[in-house]
Amino acid sequence: MAKWGEGDPRWIVEERPDGTNVNNWHWVEKNATGWSKDKLKELLVGMVIEDEEYFGELTELTSIDGEATANNRKAKLIFFYEWVLKGEWSGKLKSGDKKHKGKFNIPNLSEENDADEVDVEFTCNTQTDESYKVKEFLRKKGTKEIQNKLAKYIADLKQEYGKGVILPTKNGQPDAKKLTNSTNKAREELNKLVVSSPKKESKVGVKIHTKKLTGKHEFMCSAQDLYRSLTDIGMVQAFTGGPVEMEVEKGGRFSLMHGNVTGEFVDLVPGKKMVQRWRVKSWPDAHYSEVTLDFEEKEGVTELFLTQTGVPDSEFERTKEGWVINYWNRIKQTFGYGANIF
Known part of the structure; x- marks a missing residue:
């Protein structure tokens, strides 16, 4: 029989200050959906996109459809999130007063895509030369800026929900090496x-x-x-x-x-x-x-x-x-x- 404090480290309860989920071995899941919806609104609604000639603004998120969770499996953080976002924009030429409006769509914000791979689609409510120019400005310049905001959402999600999923070990802090490794892309975890290791020849x-x-x-x-x-x-x-x-x-x-x-x-x-x-x-x-x-x-x-x-x-x-x-x-x-x- 193993002595107290010896044996398989997964079961050494005294090394954990709360004595639960020893060494983060078991699957733990936290729902991040509500927090994510608020964060996406915070990051996107009111976002201004402009240069010397054009001014544009994301005025509203009309639909936030999806979910997000943070999971701990064997001290590895795994994040699942999948969102379809729809909203409205307004914009104009800085040299004029006429405002143009339209819609934007983000169909594939998920752990399967890096932020710079997420699609952002813009459409106009009216079909005029000027509204088309404003829409194209938003598509060309705004897509990258929106992708940067989505990258911040992903980083904030991992920071916010990584804190309570990987629990502290006996020294009161999560294993830094495990925590760093665990934030690899979720697609790798999937x-x-x-x-596996490089495949050896098999007969x-x-x-x-x-x-x-x-x-x-x-x-x-x-x-x-x-x-x-x-x-x-x-x-x-x-x-x-x-x-x-x-x-x-x-x-x-x-x-x-x-x-x-x-x-x-x-x-x-x-x-x-x-x-x-x-x-x-x-x-x-x-x-x-x-x-x-x-x-x-x-x-x-x-x-x-x-x-x-x-x-x-x-x-x-x-x-x-x-x-x-x-x-x-x-x-x-x-x-x-x-x-x-x-």
Whole structure:
């Protein structure tokens, strides 16, 4: 038996001043949606865009549609945010008095894009030469300035919600190295399932040491709804955020996450059970695991039991974490099947 203070550091409670979520090992999620809406209004409404010839202003945000969360998994910060912003602008030539008005649209503010990759679209309410010139000025000069404001939103989100998600260790401060590393782009975390060391040459027929992976996860939905989220192409595209190819039938093939996860359906019992041959692109050539998902519906919730055999030893931890990050948490967040922890 390990002595007090020794053993697996994940479970050494005395090293934490509050004795909870030891070493930040467990998944913690904080809802940043309300704060984000206020911050986006603060940054964008009233924003002035001008030069020697033109004056423009973002007068209103008419729609802020989306959500944002901050998550801690094994002392790594992961931020999910996805917004569609719509608003109104006004502007004029400085040499004249006539004001022109129009609308702007920001359709793709999310963790999948850097701030300078976010699209900003402008339209005019009237079609005149002068209104077109003002609109084009806002598009050319305003897009970059708006992107800079969105970059500040992203930085402020990470600073504001990073404070309470990575909890202090015994010295009263978060691990600086972990905190820095954890603020990498969320898209890298979403791809954790398929990120690996440079692939070594592998030959078909070489013996591969494998492990069995099991897990139990709870979702606030019916078994049929959870089953659909894994078999309906539109729903799978929604939570994976990428193209999906899927033939939902026995022997049907599937490919998702940009071809990094592939396989075929072995057995399908809607709302009850699913069996797949399943592999990640970085695994040894032609090597497949067998994934069995059993759905058990109880009052108000569905329990999902995962059994995966044939996982390569070297990929075990990455695969285990990948299921949580790339599948279960994304399904809960996308479709509202999980409860947030504040």
